[in-house]
Amino acid sequence: MRKESAKKKPVKNESVKKEPANKKKWVPWAIVIGAVVVVVVVLLIWPPPFVQSVVGGSAGGDETDTKIVASVGSSKLTLKDYQTLVTLYVPQESRNQVDPMEIINAWIEQEIVYREAKRMGLEKKDTVRVALDQLKFAYGMNRKQLLTQAWLAEASKNITVSQDELRGYFNAHKEEFLYEVKVSQIVVADPIIASQIYQQLKGGSDFRKLAEQHTLDPLKGEPSSYIPRGSGLLTLAMEDAVFVLGPGEFTKPLMTPQGLSMIFKLIDKRKVRKDIAFEEVASYLQAMLSNERAERVIVQKVDSLRNAAQSEIEIRVENLFY
Numbered sequence: 001m002r003k004e005s006a007k008k009k010p011v012k013n014e015s016v017k018k019e020p021a022n023k024k025k026w027v028p029w030a031i032v033i034g035a036v037v038v039v040v041v042v043l044l045i046w047p048p049p050f051v052q053s054v055v056g057g058s059a060g061g062d063e064t065d066t067k068i069v070a071s072v073g074s075s076k077l078t079l080k081d082y083q084t085l086v087t088l089y090v091p092q093e094s095r096n097q098v099d100p101m102e103i104i105n106a107w108i109e110q111e112i113v114y115r116e117a118k119r120m121g122l123e124k125k126d127t128v129r130v131a132l133d134q135l136k137f138a139y140g141m142n143r144k145q146l147l148t149q150a151w152l153a154e155a156s157k158n159i160t161v162s163q164d165e166l167r168g169y170f171n172a173h174k175e176e177f178l179y180e181v182k183v184s185q186i187v188v189a190d191p192i193i194a195s196q197i198y199q200q201l202k203g204g205s206d207f208r209k210l211a212e213q214h215t216l217d218p219l220k221g222e223p224s225s226y227i228p229r230g231s232g233l234l235t236l237a238m239e240d241a242v243f244v245l246g247p248g249e250f251t252k253p254l255m256t257p258q259g260l261s262m263i264f265k266l267i268d269k270r271k272v273r274k275d276i277a278f279e280e281v282a283s284y285l286q287a288m289l290s291n292e293r294a295e296r297v298i299v300q301k302v303d304s305l306r307n308a309a310q311s312e313i314e315i316r317v318e319n320l321f322y
Contacts, residue, residue, distance in 0.1 A: 072312055161293065182224055
């Protein structure tokens with residue numbers, strides 16, 4: 001973590017100041033955009049009914065567009081399907097940063113997870129069967145999305161975090177829970193671009209100007225409102241990196257589970273409480289640490305399934321260019 005060339009010496013803020021009433025609301029765009037740019041989260045968990053036929057793959061190809069971009073066994077993703085996914089899930093201003101393989105890989109992973117859910121017989125479970133009947137009645141949806149969601153739940157159901165692990169994490173970061181931070185961020189889809197931006201920052205380039213040029217989020221480097229440790233607006237990895245910074249310092253590029261790269265700059269940090277007990281944040285830590293562990297486990301299992309199905313996977317990137 002390095003410090004950007006300072007124009008002014010940071011002023012210590014011992015008292016808690018109120019944010020202006022008309023302050024533009026800051027939201028965790030790094031997380032929001034992650035779910036938009038990399039559609040694997042959307043596809044694997046809960047796509048809207050009107051894109052059912054798209055994310056489910058084309059059984060026999062579209063008569064108006066028969067170019068095949070990818071296939072898993074008999075299930076095919078046509079060029080038309082691909083274009084629809086991009087239109088639905090990727091903002092216009094962000095499309096020049098999106099790697100087409102992110103879209104294709106998301107679709108492939110949904111297909112192989114669905115096949116594994118069927119192999120495991122998850123559709124025979126009472127809760128899944130009832131849900132399938134309800135969805136068919138309400139939305140005309142097929143079983144692919146719900147079985148995929150059932151597999152995700154099954155794959156992560158036994159993940160636990162011990163009390164010793166929770167207390168160990170809390171003790172290592174207890175002081176940070178007494179503070180709130182104000183940050184600016186740069187969000188990009190390409191880790192190479194993130195590395196280049198980081199090198200420019202280390203060379204003294206202006207964070208705000210680089211954000212205006214490169215970031216995917218609409219704030220373009222505008223500072224956030226104050227964010228407390230444990231707010232849920234940032235992942236634990238982000239909080240770990242941000243809350244140890246001093247004003248004017250910035251993080252190295254941080255990779256999100258969705259595949260984005262982010263760089264945060266600390267604008268200000270203020271102490272807002274004298275002490276905190278483990279019990280006050282135990283549930284939060286349990287949820288966050290369990291979620292991070294579940295993400296790692298699911299990624300590993302999906303990678304294993306994909307490796308096993310490699311002979312049935314075909315990708316024709318050349319059909320994207322027409």
